[in-house]
Every structure is written in C-alpha cells, then in structure tokens.
Amino acid sequence: MQDDVIFSRAAGTLSAKIQCEIDHHTSRRIRERIDERLISERPSILVLDFSGVTFMDSSGLGLILGRCERADVIGASVRLTGLSDTLYKLVHLCGIERVKNLSVRC
Amino acid sequence: MKRIINEMKLRLPAVSVNEAVSRSVISAFMAELNPTVEELGDIRCAVSEAVTNCIVHAYRDLPEGKVGYIYISARLYEPREISVEISDNGCGIEDVEQARRPAFTTDSLGERCGMGFLVMESFTDSLKVKSTPGKGTSVLMRKNLKP
Ligand SMILES: Nc1ncnc2c1ncn2[C@@H]1O[C@H](COP(=O)(O)OP(=O)(O)O)[C@@H](O)[C@H]1O
Ligand SMILES: [Mg+2]
Numbered sequence: 656m657q658d659d660v661i662f663s664r665a666a667g668t669l670s671a672k673i674q675c676e677i678d679h680h681t682s683r684r685i686r687e688r689i690d691e692r693l694i695s696e697r698p699s700i701l702v703l704d705f706s707g708v709t710f711m712d713s714s715g716l717g718l719i720l721g722r723c724e725r726a727d728v729i730g731a732s733v734r735l736t737g738l739s740d741t742l743y744k745l746v747h748l749c750g751i752e753r754v755k756n757l758s759v760r761c
Numbered sequence: 762m763k764r765i766i767n768e769m770k771l772r773l774p775a776v777s778v779n780e781a782v783s784r785s786v787i788s789a790f791m792a793e794l795n796p797t798v799e800e801l802g803d804i805r806c807a808v809s810e811a812v813t814n815c816i817v818h819a820y821r822d823l824p825e826g827k828v829g830y831i832y833i834s835a836r837l838y839e840p841r842e843i844s845v846e847i848s849d850n851g852c853g854i855e856d857v858e859q860a861r862r863p864a865f866t867t868d869s870l871g872e873r874c875g876m877g878f879l880v881m882e883s884f885t886d887s888l889k890v891k892s893t894p895g896k897g898t899s900v901l902m903r904k905n906l907k908p
Pocket of ligand 2: 713810813814873876877878
C-alpha cells in the first residue's frame with residue numbers, strides 16, 4: 656500500500672504530504688503519524704500539503720485544528736498548501752483561517 | 762409529481778470503513794445525471810458527514826461487540842435532482858437546533874469539530890433533520906444539479 660503521509664524536513668520546517676482520502680476512518684492514523692514527528696522534531700513551521708488528498712470532509716477540519724493546537728504548544732505555526740478548489744471551499748466555509756497560528760496558501 | 766428516474770436502498774453496519782463505501786455507492790448512483798466535479802464533490806462530502814454521524818454518535822451507547830445499522834435511501838428525479846436520506850436507530854438528538862449550530866459537538870475529545878451539519882446544509886439545497894431521543898435520527902438532503 657502507498658504511504659499515506661510522506662514527511663520531509665528543511666531547516667525549521669517539517670512538511671507532511673498527505674496522500675489519501677481524509678475522513679473519520681483514516682484521520683486517526685494520519686493524526687498519529689503527524690503528531691509523532693511533530694513531537695520528536697519540534698519544527699517551527701509545520702506544512703500540511705493537501706495536493707495528494709482526493710477527498711476530505713469535516714474530519715479533516717478536526718485534523719487541521721487539532722494539529723494547530725499541538726503546534727501551538729511547542730510554539731510552531733501551521734501552513735496549509737496544495738488545497739484544491741473543493742478542499743478550499745470546505746476550509747473556507749468553516750472559517751478555519753481565523754486560527755491564529757494557521758495560514759493558508761493555495 | 763416529479764418523475765423518479767432511479768432509486769436505491771442500502772443498509773450498512775455502522776463501522777468506519779463504510780464511510781468510503783457509502784461515498785463510492787452514491788457517486789455511482791448519481792453518475793447518470795452527469796454531475797460536475799463540484800456537484801459530485803458536494804454530495805460525496807454531505808453523505809460522508811451524515812454517515813459518519815451515524816458511526817460516531819448514533820450508536821455510541823451500544824455495548825461492546827454490538828453494531829447498529831445505517832440506512833441510506835436515494836432517489837434521482839427529473840430533470841436533475843437527487844435526494845438522499847440517511848437514518849439510524851441510534852440514541853437520537855435531544856435538541857436538533859443546538860446540534861445544527863456550527864461548532865457544536867458532543868465529542869470534542871475525538872477531534873470532531875461540530876461542522877458536519879453546516880457542511881450538509883451548505884453543500885446541498887435543503888437539509889431536514891428529524892430525531893427522536895432513544896429512537897434514532899434521519900437526515901434528508903436534496904440537491905438540484907445544474908441543467
Ligand atoms: N445521527 C446522530 N445521532 C445522534 N447524535 C447526532 C447524530 N448526528 C449528529 N448528532 C449530534 O449532533 C452534533 C453535531 O453534529 P455535527 O455537526 O456533524 O458535528 P460533529 O460530528 O463534528 O460533532 C454531534 O456532536 C452529535 O451530538
Ligand atoms: Mg459530524
């Protein structure tokens with residue numbers, strides 16, 4: 656099976672490229688994988704790359720908000736990239752852009 | 762009366778693999794209406810929300826080893842309308858108005874964010890929620906596709 660999260664590291668940035676559908680069923684494993692790296696590497700920026708995500712529902716919003724909280728604890732910020740129009744619509748709908756340590760780049 | 766083009770009924774155990782199963786089934790079912798990518802995405806997402814709610818919330822009080830069911834019933838109407846009803850025989854919702862409010866959730870520990878009903882409402886043309894505590898919940902969504 657293809658790896659569902661691929662990590663890369665450059666200076667203070669940890670990037671996590673998610674490559675699967677994000678729903679309640681899959682989000683737990685994705686969350687555990689990202690948190691493990693976040694805690695061991697303590698980056699100052701966590702990039703969540705959605706360019707490989709073919710489906711997402713509000714479970715993905717929970718995943719994003721939860722990572723923002725975790726990142727905040729270690730003083731890190733979260734950046735979203737690679738959002739398709741469909742994913743952006745969902746993220747925008749929920750006003751997630753107002754979270755203080757979160758930025759969105761399409 | 763609007764003429765029915767096609768209809769289906771499906772019963773699935775309320776386990777999380779069936780979130781993806783229900784999305785695939787609804788995609789195949791509505792394919793004959795040739796939805797746009799956006800319309801298909803909207804319906805897939807709305808269905809995923811309703812099905813997830815049956816799995817996460819409806820049967821939360823069931824004893825270990827017991828599994829409840831999700832009932833999906835969908836129709837295509839002329840000229841280009843889809844209706845999907847998703848129901849369960851679970852715990853029901855005490856206060857539906859409160860449950861529909863954005864950011865309301867009874868499960869914040871599990872990283873739910875209380876946006877499910879907002880998604881269902883925004884991504885369809887109408888959303889009706891009926892619920893009886895102790896009996897179950899039914900969510901009816903309708904959407905008109907572009908001509
Ligand atoms: N089928 C259901 N059975 C019982 N309770 C439900 C059901 N669907 C929704 N709810 C209740 O409504 C609340 C809001 O649902 P929703 O907007 O999907 O947010 P979330 O699932 O993130 O909590 C849930 O937290 C739950 O308390
Ligand atoms: Mg929900």
